[in-house]
Amino acid sequence: MTKAEKTKAYIIEKTAPIFNKKGFAGTSLNDMTAATGLTKGSIYGNFANKDEVALAVFDYNLKKLTDIINSDLSQQKGARNKLLVYAEQYEKFLNPPFTEGGCPVLNTAVEADDTHAGLRTKATEAILSWKKTIVKIIEQGIKDKEFKSDTNAEQIAFTMIAMIEGSMMIAKLLDNKQYVTMVLQSMKKMIQSID
Template identity: 60%
Template sequence: MSKAEKTRQYIVEKTAPIFNTKGFAGTSLTDMTEATGLTKGSIYGNFANKDEVALACFDFNFKKVVGIINSAIEKEKTYRGKLLVYTRIYDNFLHSPFPTGGCPVLNTAVESDDTHPELRAKSAAAIGNWKDKLADILNKGIEVGEFKPGMNIEQTALTLIATIEGAIMITKATGKLNYRSAIMNAIENMINAF
């Protein structure tokens, strides 16, 4: 890795938690210089602008979440177990190495829906990838007889995503962790009924 690549990576690692917590609009150049210890010129010598830093930070945070989930999924032997990984991780994300600020997909989607087309596209792609991953697990579970045939795969996958992200949003808005646990329990019951 070249010195420039190392510097870019350093900037992303140090500013990713800020973007995921404060969002694009709330993150200032001062936040970035304070987090990195670098000057404005050094940051913008490695990135064209704040947008480019934010996009790289989203990728970094999302990759972190995907890595945590994929690692747990690989350990499961059943497709039901693979789906239940999501409820375990999202119910306990405060105790896992999740990005500071929580779920970057939810955070970015909410902030960027009307304000930042490039970040919105990244969050939409992340949701699409997540939907495809769930659909693959559901299809394979049906193929081996673990899940009942006849379910609408896309609808089920989107419902799981919406319910998980909704649980996070409700918990963040209310500060009531028991709400997240109650909703994750409902998702577990839904998965166990497949």
């Protein structure tokens, strides 16, 4: 890794929690310089503008999240157990080692849906990729006769995503992590009832 690549990676890592907590509009250049200890010139010597930093930070935060989930998925046998990974991991989501400030997909989707086309595209791609992963798990479960052939994989995938993201939103808004657990317990029951 070159010195410039190391500096970019450092800027992304140090500003990631700030963008995830404050959003694109709420994160200032002063926030970025305070977090990194670098000058404005140093930051903009490595990134064209704040948009470029924000897009790189979204990718960083999303990768951090998906790496944790994918690591657990790879250790499970059977589609049902793989689906349960989502409930089990997201119950831990508001605690380390997950990203500070909550779910980067939810945070970005809410802020950028009408205000930032680039971030909206990133959030959209993340949701569709997530759905695709869950659908593949369910389709494998159908193929392995774990689930019935008429199981609606897309419906289950979007329901799971909505339950996860909705529970995060409610828990953060009401400042009570128990709401995540409450909703995800219902999700576990739903997963166990798929036949």
